[in-house]
Amino acid sequence: MANLYLNETLTETRPGELIELSGPEAKHVTTVSRAKVGDDLLVGNGRGLFVWGIIETIEAGRVGIRVSAVRNDEPVTPGxxxxxxxxxxxxxxxxxxxxxxxxxxxxxxxxxxxxxxxxxxxxxxxxxxxxxxxxxxxxxxxxxxxxxxxxxxxxxxxxxxxxxxxxxxxxxxxxxxxxxxxxxxxxxxxxxxxxxxxxxxxxxxxxxxxxxxxxxxxxxxxxxxxxxxxxxxxxxxxxxxxxxxxx
The missing domain is CATH 3.40.1280.10 (SPOUT methyltransferase, trefoil knot domain)
Incomplete structure (x- = not known):
């Protein structure tokens, strides 16, 4: 199971689009997980959206991910x-x-x-x-x-x-x-x-x-x-x- 990274500003996206991680999450990708260009990454927004993608760019404080798959979950009931x-x-x-x-x-x-x-x-x-x-x-x-x-x-x-x-x-x-x-x-x-x-x-x-x-x-x-x-x-x-x- 891949690590999950959060980008709370992430909204609806589609396969093929480029999304970004920045700040502490991007730093964690590069310095703790030691991920590299070409590695798979899982990103969520904490509100039901999961995005799978491949790292395309790594720059100072920013990681670019090309989206390969998307999933939207509904909250369970009863909570x-x-x-x-x-x-x-x-x-x-x-x-x-x-x-x-x-x-x-x-x-x-x-x-x-x-x-x-x-x-x-x-x-x-x-x-x-x-x-x-x-x-x-x-x-x-x-x-x-x-x-x-x-x-x-x-x-x-x-x-x-x-x-x-x-x-x-x-x-x-x-x-x-x-x-x-x-x-x-x-x-x-x-x-x-x-x-x-x-x-x-x-x-x-x-x-x-x-x-x-x-x-x-x-x-x-x-x-x-x-x-x-x-x-x-x-x-x-x-x-x-x-x-x-x-x-």
Missing amino acids: LVLVQALAKGDRDELAIQAATELGVSRIIPWAASRSVSRWEGQKKEKGRARWETIVREASKQSIRSFVPPVEPIVSTAELATLAAESRVLLLEPTATDRLSDFAPVDGDKSSSDILLVVGPEGGISPAEIASLTAAGARAVRLGDTVLRTSTAGPAALAVLNLALGRW
Whole structure:
């Protein structure tokens, strides 16, 4: 499988046309991958477009690729959305990296009451930018045609509003219902996104569970053990990928 390079400005193109990579992506082609004129290259725009081509020119900071094939992917439905609570260390970052590789459609940072890490003031945008970089690189590594957007951080009150509008699953080890019993394609909302809510190290507080379930969220458990915040979301995504027939 070829490496994937991203050019977010790339729009509809056809075989025979010449496209370009520039900046850090072009530098990676020449200095890390050590690609040469005549080598095959895969380029995407992160919004469903894949372009295969052959390197035709290599100049300072620019790589020209002659397009040989094009593919346009449609986003899958329902989308799987990870609502990841901020966590200390790099545990939340590990979660979003793995979730991206597993096909998550969107990522929403959550300022849970028990989150040790806090994004306040300028940290809100810096934290989101950091997550965007992680997600972008994970999308390239896993050869994804769509780069999942990282949305602005939400409070519990804002999350409750989402729960009233979407299908929301709270990953809670003490829940009676199992995630494997959830039927993701049943009912009137079968095409609406499924939001998976993962708490921080200390878990989702009783007050948050009460608030979110009152708004329509459903508490589910993965099994009889307690997973770390870095592994719960990816594990749940794997279960739903199987349930949806994507694996």
